[in-house]
Amino acid sequence: MQTFSNMRRNSAHQNYLNLFWISGWLLFGLVMSSLYPLIPPFVGVIFCYLVIHFNRREENAAPLFLGFLYLCLYDLNKGFYLFSYVILFAIFYKFAIYKIQNIITCNNCILAAYVTIAYLGHFFLNAFFSYLDNESFPYFSNYYFYYIAIDSILSFMLFKVTR
Numbered sequence: 001m002q003t004f005s006n007m008r009r010n011s012a013h014q015n016y017l018n019l020f021w022i023s024g025w026l027l028f029g030l031v032m033s034s035l036y037p038l039i040p041p042f043v044g045v046i047f048c049y050l051v052i053h054f055n056r057r058e059e060n061a062a063p064l065f066l067g068f069l070y071l072c073l074y075d076l077n078k079g080f081y082l083f084s085y086v087i088l089f090a091i092f093y094k095f096a097i098y099k100i101q102n103i104i105t106c107n108n109c110i111l112a113a114y115v116t117i118a119y120l121g122h123f124f125l126n127a128f129f130s131y132l133d134n135e136s137f138p139y140f141s142n143y144y145f146y147y148i149a150i151d152s153i154l155s156f157m158l159f160k161v162t163r
Contacts, residue, residue, distance in 0.1 A: 023066050044115030044151030081129045088121050111155040119144050
């Protein structure tokens with residue numbers, strides 16, 4: 001029984017239960033944000049989580065997968081191009097993350113920059129895709145700035161940037 005000495009009996013693995021409940025609340029929030037526009041969809045918070053924790057992707061495979069799944073569900077739910085957040089993340093992580101961390105010295109300002117890029121970069125990427133597809137441009141509203149403010153405050157409370 002030496003091989004199973006780190007297992008606890010009569011209990012479930014708590015990390016997966018927490019992950020299940022958090023993903024349930026996020027899906028409920030996504031549905032509520034589609035019904036009521038003043039409820040933010042928390043896409044900036046998820047994007048910040050993905051940017052901060054992507055360098056430890058072997059440890060956090062399940063939460064990162066659920067984060068990307070949530071961003072794809074957001075694209076489908078709001079009528080954007082599918083996988084546009086994944087493309088934005090790949091471009092941002094490859095070319096801009098280290099430049100932003102070198103230019104900006106305030107840790108909270110880095111988080112606010114991540115959230116701003118999550119919303120405005122997604123909008124401009126979808127505008128570029130709609131231009132290439134010869135479709136109408138996505139609608140830009142003032143709610144984007146409200147969402148950026150709310151998600152930035154939540155990111156300040158939840159995350160810490162490590163350099």
